[in-house]
Amino acid sequence: MLHLLLLSYRGSEQDAEPHVAAHVRFLERHHREGTFLVSGQTVPTAQGGAIVAHGIDRASAGRIVAEDPFVLAGVAEYAIVTIDPGRAHPVLAGLLAGDA
Template sequence: MLHLLSLHYTASEEAAEPFIPSHVAYLERHHEDGTFLVSGQTVPTSIGGVIIATGVDRLVIERITEQDPFVLNDVAEYTITTIAPGRMHPALTAVLAPEN
């Protein structure tokens, strides 16, 4: 499965600021383990950010998003959209191939 994680601030950017280092560490951990393929801020940044995740089911990705320091500190929340990839660019096949 592929998951589109939309992070939305529920507090001001200033309120989220103290949690940025721990949020970045959270992102790095999940990029290193291969779960997060892409992450970045939205434009404008005041909205939040987006993550594309793969390799885990919906329940696991829900648990992962609950561990984000922004969520733990009530400054943001996630909307999760799970996608069953049908067609994709050949360059992405190795990364997004359907799980067996």
């Protein structure tokens, strides 16, 4: 399974600014662990950001986003969209073969 983790600011980007460093550490940890494949800001950035996660079930995705410093500080929230890939580019096929 893949999960699109869609981050939305609850207020302004400026409200989130004090928590950016901790949020970046959160992202880097999950990238190192291999759970996050891609992460980045949406365009325009004022909307929030998005993450593509894999190798976990939906409940685990919910637990992970609940630990995001933005969420803990109450400045952002996530929507989780789970995808059961029916087709994938060959570059991703091996990566997705062992997903939960």
